[in-house]
Amino acid sequence: MKHSNGFYMSAIVCIASLTLLFSSCSKKDQALNDPTPAPTTVEEMKNYLANQGFDREHIVFEKDRVIIEDDIIITIADLQQRVADSKAGPNTEQRRGTYIVSNAYNSDIKFYLEPGIPAVWQTAIRGAIANWNAVNGTRLGMSIVTSAASANTRIFMGYENANWIARAYLPGSDSRPGVTVEINSKYNTMSATQQLFAITHEFGHTIGFHHTNQTFGTLIPGTPTSDPNSVMNSTVLPWNGFTSWDVRATQILYPQ
Numbered sequence: 001m002k003h004s005n006g007f008y009m010s011a012i013v014c015i016a017s018l019t020l021l022f023s024s025c026s027k028k029d030q031a032l033n034d035p036t037p038a039p040t041t042v043e044e045m046k047n048y049l050a051n052q053g054f055d056r057e058h059i060v061f062e063k064d065r066v067i068i069e070d071d072i073i074i075t076i077a078d079l080q081q082r083v084a085d086s087k088a089g090p091n092t093e094q095r096r097g098t099y100i101v102s103n104a105y106n107s108d109i110k111f112y113l114e115p116g117i118p119a120v121w122q123t124a125i126r127g128a129i130a131n132w133n134a135v136n137g138t139r140l141g142m143s144i145v146t147s148a149a150s151a152n153t154r155i156f157m158g159y160e161n162a163n164w165i166a167r168a169y170l171p172g173s174d175s176r177p178g179v180t181v182e183i184n185s186k187y188n189t190m191s192a193t194q195q196l197f198a199i200t201h202e203f204g205h206t207i208g209f210h211h212t213n214q215t216f217g218t219l220i221p222g223t224p225t226s227d228p229n230s231v232m233n234s235t236v237l238p239w240n241g242f243t244s245w246d247v248r249a250t251q252i253l254y255p256q
Helices: 039-051 076-088 119-133 192-206 244-253
Strands: 059-062 065-068 072-075 109-113 142-145 153-158 166-169 180-184
Touching (some): 039 065, 119 192, 180 192
Antiparallel strands (some): 065 072
């Protein structure tokens, strides 16, 4: 996502008013002991992502994962599964990622905070969880757990002298939440309200939302094609709450 002052935030995918993507999300189907696929396979995967509306110039293959638009992450194995699924028939899901979190997990998505996360980001994480839990009319729930073994999603700090603020995996073909959210410590001094927006946005990726101001993903019925203040917009804004269309999109994807 891009900050109003020129910063970019990343995540692995969104819905179209809450357009979701794969927000830095993770998952898999080819043996990853050889994570670099043959060139023809890479081209096929690039074609698939381009057909989903992603810019080919912003698709980066890195070891066992693919980073899209800076902040959306998918594993090579999961991307291969997505390509295979697309060959089985047309995708009828509406502007959102191919996969969302199943009912087995979506009422209590468990986040584990790795040691070393600064207090300012811990505050943003807790605030983001409270934001999503407060959306009315959905079965969606999130919590923090103290054991990595019991978590669905791991949150950790990284550092890169780059424009992404945070990035996350999208839900995988196993319908689990995106497996990690990485926060770039370069932005530790960003305002608290922007940090809250950024983490709320990344959590949106982990549950399947794409960016609202981009064209990848499928439009969710009953939502507009534009929502400039949406939390899933790729520009980081000061947090000012979800838009009415953010709420509606979440209610559509995760109804009670």
